[in-house]
Amino acid sequence: MSKSLISRRPAFRRGLSVGAGANAGAATENDRKASMSPLQVLGWKPFFQQQLSLDELNDCEPVKVMAVHRSQVEVTGERGEEAVLVHGPLFEDATERPTVGDWLLLERETRRPLRRLERSSLFKRMAPGAKQAQLIAANVDNVLIVSSCNHDFNLSRVERCLALVKEAGCRACLVLTKADQDENHEQYREALKGHRDLPLLLVNALDRSSVEPLREYCRSGETLALLGSSGVGKSTLLNSLAGTELAATSGIREDDSKGRHTTRHRALYAIPAGGLLLDSPGMRELGLADVGDGLAATFADIGALAAKCRFADCVHESEPGCAVQSAIDSGELDERRLRNWRKLEREVARNSKTLAQSRADDKALGQMYRTVQSHARSRKSGEE
Secondary structure (H helix, E strand, C coil): CCCCCEEECCCCCECCCCCCCCCCCHHHHHHHHHCCCHHHHCCCCHHHHCCCCHHHHHHEEEEEEEEECCCEEEEEECCEEEEEECCCHHHCCCCCCCCCCCEEEEECCCCCEEEECCCCCEEEEECCCCCCEEEEEECCCEEEEEEECCCCCCHHHHHHHHHHHHHHCCEEEEEEECHHHCCCCHHHHHHCCCCCCCCEEECCCCCHHHHHHHHHHCCCCCEEEEECCCCCCHHHHHHHHHCCCCCCCCCECCCCCCECCCCCCCEEEECCCCCEEEECCCCCCCECCCCHHHHHHHCHHHHHHHCCCCCCCCCCCCCCCCHHHHHHHHCCCCHHHHHHHHHHHHHHHHHHHHHHHHHHHHHHHHHHHHHHHHHHHHHHHHHC
């Protein structure tokens, strides 16, 4: 076995125990978990199994990426936890490099990574000031969009996250923390009237009994991601769901209710009660690209209204027979929602164009390198 490719470690990213606040259905979930193979507990599904050839089934071993570092990833599989190097031509393309939640195929004997399996879902964002997408997580099943019952609550930001979630095809739930700090909960339900299909839960993350309904989203074999800005209580919520302290927590600044970054990097946590939890740093900017379908699904009501406009090229401003403007005038549609839809549509179009150009440039550059290398080999062969 190549020591340069693997280092064995004790269990990591794993919860220690289920606290007194564990739900009454823990025994049932434990029974379900006990009936699953180690890989199934990690989220191994027929979608991934069907990607393996007969030779790969015999000679390779799938492992789940739990954390990503500069030149190696922490993975876990049937043999336990290990660290694997992921440099070289196989992972030169930034979009092909493993991200948290990915499945890799390792050669059984050498533990050398051979390839990354196709993803069932992928979360990515346009990094601030960059021309390439930054991968957030892969193969996520459920997402908690986390905000709080204070000045942090911003419906436009929720819609931004929701477009990302719907593009990935994941199940979403909006969680508002610090519910004990604001008794006027009805205002949040009223604000979400344009998202009737989005479940809303108000919780006090320090009270584990209040987060019990969220366990539905982190059952054995499923991966749950928490998305939200800094200081909304993601790490505290994660600890409550895990039944133990997995992530450090920090308060918010009292003067402006802005959060301090607690989580420094993305990582998956396997908890004893079942499921995998993804904690990620709070993201002040979540640039959208390549989420056209997710955006359309998030603002499906506007799309339905637009189809009723008198003119097919209506831009929903002052045109006669505009069903969108009529809905705003009658109070059926919130004008803020229309403004946000327009803003996100422009952003997605701009960023998607940038990504497409970047991919084309990378492809051309790669072709140039291959041509140069081919010519160099030809000259060397001729000289010999």
